[in-house]
Amino acid sequence: MNTIFVAGAGTMGLDIALVFAKAGMDVIVRDISDAILDAAKQKLETKLEAAVTKNRLTADEADTLRSRLRFTVELTPAQDADLVLEAIVERADLKIGVFRELDALCRPECIFCSNTSSISVTQLAAASGRPDRFLGMHFFNPAAVMKLVELTRSLTTSDETFQAVYDLARRIGKEPVEVQDSPGFVVNRILVPMMNEAVCLLQEGAASAEDIDKAMRLGANHPMGPLHLADLVGLDVLLYICDVLFDETHDPKFRACYLLRKMVRAGKLGRKTGEGFFRYD
Numbered sequence: 096m097n098t099i100f101v102a103g104a105g106t107m108g109l110d111i112a113l114v115f116a117k118a119g120m121d122v123i124v125r126d127i128s129d130a131i132l133d134a135a136k137q138k139l140e141t142k143l144e145a146a147v148t149k150n151r152l153t154a155d156e157a158d159t160l161r162s163r164l165r166f167t168v169e170l171t172p173a174q175d176a177d178l179v180l181e182a183i184v185e186r187a188d189l190k191i192g193v194f195r196e197l198d199a200l201c202r203p204e205c206i207f208c209s210n211t212s213s214i215s216v217t218q219l220a221a222a223s224g225r226p227d228r229f230l231g232m233h234f235f236n237p238a239a240v241m242k243l244v245e246l247t248r249s250l251t252t253s254d255e256t257f258q259a260v261y262d263l264a265r266r267i268g269k270e271p272v273e274v275q276d277s278p279g280f281v282v283n284r285i286l287v288p289m290m291n292e293a294v295c296l297l298q299e300g301a302a303s304a305e306d307i308d309k310a311m312r313l314g315a316n317h318p319m320g321p322l323h324l325a326d327l328v329g330l331d332v333l334l335y336i337c338d339v340l341f342d343e344t345h346d347p348k349f350r351a352c353y354l355l356r357k358m359v360r361a362g363k364l365g366r367k368t369g370e371g372f373f374r375y376d
């Protein structure tokens with residue numbers, strides 16, 4: 096595993112690319128427009144400069160990381176990849192489209208992973224053209240800091256593929272857990288309803304956004320309140336996960352709060368747009 100192709104340079108894709116580069120791998124980062132890639136490169140510079148300022152990296156180490164990361168709008172560089180990590184928007188149709196195109200380009204032994212938060216890994220694997228060499232590799236936000244990766248087996252993932260990605264997760268300094276394909280896997284099945292419930296409390300006027308978050312920080316020892324966490328995740332991503340949980344189970348406990356849907360319709364997506372339940376500079 097020396098060359099990794101990361102599809103998507105958004106909140107997760109860029110941080111995940113940096114995690115692989117820090118572990119010594121060459122990383123190709125692909126997104127759909129030059130403007131998006133320019134913004135990602137700018138964010139990368141900000142992260143590297145901050146790390147050098149805080150003495151977490153030397154200037155030479157930062158240069159080495161820069162040299163390991165290559166940004167492109169093309170899919171063809173994926174032909175050199177040992178592993179594809181897909182981190183594009185949380186939509187099954189778009190993910191399947193990207194995997195189908197990549198299957199035609201990549202070497203047969205290349206493993207396909209999805210960072211999906213909720214979409215059935217078996218559904219993606221079946222459509223990918225390589226059902227045995229496919230699994231969920233789910234990082235957590237911020238990917239540079241969070242230790243966990245959920246490794247989700249589809250019904251068709253081979254043991255060899257699972258083991259290769261398990262070893263890779265250890266090599267990049269993460270702690271893997273093995274999960275079977277089920278709606279929301281483990282963490283989001285528990286965490287997403289909690290964030291959604293916080294939005295419901297806000298909608299009902301039970302408390303202010305500040306106080307809902309303060310209550311969970313000081314009363315449950317959470318590192319950040321659920322509404323700040325929702326803003327960090329992205330309200331569009333959160334809504335999509337709620338909808339998948341509901342569609343897959345038809346259980347009303349997973350129904351998205353209407354205020355969450357309105358926030359997404361208004362383009363208030365959290366940190367990435369500068370405003371969600373809170374404002375960000």
Ligand code: CAA
Pocket residue numbers: 211212234235236237238239240241282283286318319324328332
């Ligand atoms: N990139 C790199 N480093 C980061 C970072 C980022 N985006 N954000 C924070 N850090 C680092 C900081 O530099 C700092 O490092 P040092 O201690 O070495 O200085 C450290 O993390 C702590 O950061 P802060 O002091 O700024 O703030 P904090 O102590 O509140 O920690 C946090 C920030 C790690 C985000 C913490 O608040 C936290 O753990 N929050 C919960 C995160 C969480 O639950 N994530 C899961 C979301 S759900 C998901 O990801 C799945 C999904 O599918 C949606």
Ligand code: NAD
Pocket residue numbers: 102103104105106107108125126127131181182183184185186189193210211212213233234235236327328329332367
């Ligand atoms: P994001 O909206 O920040 O970024 C998504 C990126 O995908 C954008 O830059 C977009 O231009 C790009 N994209 C869209 N269509 C594409 C295509 N066809 N090919 C290549 N790139 C394309 O989203 P994100 O928060 O980084 O989420 C990405 C994935 O990671 C989703 O599946 C999400 O569920 C999952 N995830 C998100 C979080 C989180 O906290 N945000 C945590 C874990 C997993």
